[in-house]
Amino acid sequence: xxxxxAPEPRSxxxxxxxxxxAAILVAACSSSAATPSPSVAPxxxxxxxxxxxxxxxxxxxxxxxxxxxxGATVLTVxxxxxxxxxxxxxxxxxAFAKExxxxxxxxxxxxxxxxxxxxxxxxxxxxxxxxxxxxxxxDFVKEGLAKPLDSLGVDLAGNYNxxxxxxxxxxxxxxxxxxxxxxxxxxxxxxxxxxxxxxxATWADFxxxxxxxxxxxxxxxxxxxxxxxxxxxxxxxxxxxTAGPDKYQQLFTGKLPFTDPSVSAALQTMLxxxxxxxxxxxxxxxxxxxxxxxxLAMLFGTKPTADFxxxxxxxxxxxxxxxxxxxxxxxxxAFFPLPPIDSAIGDxxxxxxxxxxxxxxNDATKAFMKFLAKPETANLWGSMGTISPNKNLDPSKFxxxxxxxxxxxxxxxxxxxxxGTDQMPGDLGGAWEQTLQGIYADPTQMDSLLKSYxxxxxTVFGS
Numbered sequence: 001x002x003x004x005x006a007p008e009p010r011s012x013x014x015x016x017x018x019x020x021x022a023a024i025l026v027a028a029c030s031s032s033a034a035t036p037s038p039s040v041a042p043x044x045x046x047x048x049x050x051x052x053x054x055x056x057x058x059x060x061x062x063x064x065x066x067x068x069x070x071g072a073t074v075l076t077v078x079x080x081x082x083x084x085x086x087x088x089x090x091x092x093x094x095a096f097a098k099e100x101x102x103x104x105x106x107x108x109x110x111x112x113x114x115x116x117x118x119x120x121x122x123x124x125x126x127x128x129x130x131x132x133x134x135x136x137x138x139d140f141v142k143e144g145l146a147k148p149l150d151s152l153g154v155d156l157a158g159n160y161n162x163x164x165x166x167x168x169x170x171x172x173x174x175x176x177x178x179x180x181x182x183x184x185x186x187x188x189x190x191x192x193x194x195x196x197x198x199x200x201a202t203w204a205d206f207x208x209x210x211x212x213x214x215x216x217x218x219x220x221x222x223x224x225x226x227x228x229x230x231x232x233x234x235x236x237x238x239x240x241x242t243a244g245p246d247k248y249q250q251l252f253t254g255k256l257p258f259t260d261p262s263v264s265a266a267l268q269t270m271l272x273x274x275x276x277x278x279x280x281x282x283x284x285x286x287x288x289x290x291x292x293x294x295x296l297a298m299l300f301g302t303k304p305t306a307d308f309x310x311x312x313x314x315x316x317x318x319x320x321x322x323x324x325x326x327x328x329x330x331x332x333x334a335f336f337p338l339p340p341i342d343s344a345i346g347d348x349x350x351x352x353x354x355x356x357x358x359x360x361x362n363d364a365t366k367a368f369m370k371f372l373a374k375p376e377t378a379n380l381w382g383s384m385g386t387i388s389p390n391k392n393l394d395p396s397k398f399x400x401x402x403x404x405x406x407x408x409x410x411x412x413x414x415x416x417x418x419x420g421t422d423q424m425p426g427d428l429g430g431a432w433e434q435t436l437q438g439i440y441a442d443p444t445q446m447d448s449l450l451k452s453y454x455x456x457x458x459t460v461f462g463s
Contacts, residue, residue, distance in 0.1 A: 073363070073364045074103045074104070074105050075102050075105070075127055075364040075365065075368055076104075076105045076107070077104060077107070077126060077128045077368070078106075078108060078126035079107075079108040079129065080110055080130070080132060081108055081130065082110060086108060088384045089106065091380070092372075093106050096367075096368055096371045099371070100364075100367050100368075102364050107126070112131075112132070120145070125145070125359045125360075126359060127359055127362065127365045127368075128357070128360075128365060128369070129359065130354055130355070131176065131354065132422075133418070133422040134167060134355065134418055135424075137170060137175050137357050140175075140357065140359075141170040145359055146175045146357055146358065146359065147358040147359065147360065147361045147365075149175060149177060149369065150173070152358060152361060152369045152370070153369075154174075154177060154369050154372075154373045155373055156373070159378075159391060159392055160390060161389070161391055163413055163414065163416040164178060164181075164410075166416075167416060167418050168355050176357045177356045177369060178353045178354070178388070178389050179354055179355065179356050179381070180353060180387065180388070181351055181354075181389045181410050182353070183312065183349055183350075183351060183406050183410050184233055184236075184350040184352050185237050185338045185348070185350050186310070186312065186337060186338070187308055187335055187336050188300075188308070188309045188310075188311065188333065189307055189308050189309075189333075189335065189336075190307070190332055191331070191334045194307050194308075201339055201340075202339050202340060202343070203241075203339055210273070210308070214279060219277075219278070219279060219280055219282065219283070219306065220281065221274070221276075221279040221280055221281060221307070221309075222290070222295040222296075222298045222299060222306045222308065222309045223280050223281070223295070224287070224290045225274075225287045225288045225290065225440050226289055227291045228430070228434060228437055229421070230292050230311060231274075231433060231437060232421050232429075232432065232433045233310065233311060233350070234270055234310060235267070235436055236248075236350050236419065236420045237310065238266050238267075239262070240417055241348050242262070242341050242342055243262040243263075243265075243266060244345045245417050247262055248417050249417060251420070254462075257454050258457060259454045264446060264450065267439060267443075269341065271443055281298055282306075284440075287440075288437075288440065293322065295309060296309060296323045297324070300327050300332070301323060302324065310338060314352075316402045316403060317385070329401060329402040330400060330402055333402065337349075347415065348415050348416075349410070349415065349416045349417070350416075350417060350418075350419060351410065351413075351418055352422070356369065356372050374390075375390055377390075378390035378392070378393035380397075382395075382398045382407065383397045383398070384399075385399050385403055387403065387406060387407045388407075389410045389411050390411065391412070393407065393411065395408060427460075428457055428461075435450070435452075435453045
């Protein structure tokens with residue numbers, strides 16, 4: 001799936017934030033290269049050829065703490081965050097520097113993985129990286145570069161549900177700590193247009209709600225089929241609820257073919273709703289030409305024409321910052337979780353997330369990773385509108401009620417799975433979204449399209 005984070009251009013800049021005895025050196029880089037700190041060994045240019053996979057541990061030893069000019073440890077942290085995400089991370093790092101007295105070099109680039117691989121190959125590995133999907137973690141674990149969280153003293157059991165910890169685990173061992181999460185199983189609506197605080201408990205309740213709204217003469221459900229990733233999220237949510245979390249994980253990691261009967265069964269269940277002329281706002285042709293932001297405007301614009309939209313918790317920010325700034329979360333905007341489809345499978349949550357992972361096990365890295373897992377740090381993230389899945393966070397810290405409700409759903413989820421297409425290698429995610437678009441356009445081609453896609457997936461997965 002495409003990233004939900006719109007890249008923002010950044011000029012190269014350096015600044016020190018002096019915090020008593022501690023200082024944080026923030027290096028925010030342009031998308032073309034990761035700019036090194038003058039106080040540490042410089043990284044190679046991002047234009048250098050990057051290996052296609054993470055280099056082996058033998059070629060890149062575990063990073064050591066960089067000395068500051070005064071000889072103190074400098075913790076190096078690398079991410080792909082920009083804009084508000086980057087600014088929030090700076091505040092987290094500043095709080096850590098103030099608490100620990102450890103100086104931090106924070107660098108980032110939107111060209112994240114090639115630059116990170118280049119740095120590793122050059123022996124300039126950051127101690128901590130913020131990575132956008134679990135597949136990246138698995139690659140580095142395979143190469144012997146990642147450090148398990150339990151070896152760093154991180155309190156996982158005390159702060160996270162097992163289903164959350166599992167998302168950052170490889171072969172049952174935790175390596176990635178979720179620092180930012182979104183629930184991608186939320187159905188948004190306007191409480192003024194859909195009164196009664198609906199919370200359908202079953203799929204039948206959900207379709208009955210659609211029928212009720214349709215009976216008023218409104219086609220209630222917006223489908224943004226033009227943007228393949230939104231349609232991919234629909235399939236992932238339905239498949240998770242019809243095939244279950246185990247098959248879901250197998251499907252998106254190459255262990256179950258897309259020609260498996262469970263895939264076509266989920267597609268039939270999904271199409272019965274998202275291709276239902278009675279439900280789809282504007283009709284099927286409009287759905288095929290409607291993108292994410294335009295779809296949200298059909299619900300939350302100045303002249304709403306529809307009632308429901310399935311997407312992730314980032315939707316709250318997108319609506320209030322760009323679609324309609326007059327919208328007040330909790331008053332003009334609400335959501336309910338997409339309900340179970342099969343009662344034997346029960347409630348399921350699809351998540352999008354970013355993970356902190358460690359390449360070093362030095363004292364500075366251990367201190368930072370333990371700091372990230374603390375409830376107090378989760379509360380600091382929360383005050384900036386970023387959700388940590390820490391089960392001990394204080395929901396009152398969030399800036400609006402919808403973020404607080406989303407955080408409670410994430411922290412309390414009994415079964416969570418990571419966004420499926422974000423787990424897939426190469427071009428498979430985008431190719432799957434195109435396959436779904438083809439099936440939406442002509443469901444009679446489902447079997448042939450699934451076979452064609454599986455033939456391609458088999459070559460990429462190597463099966």
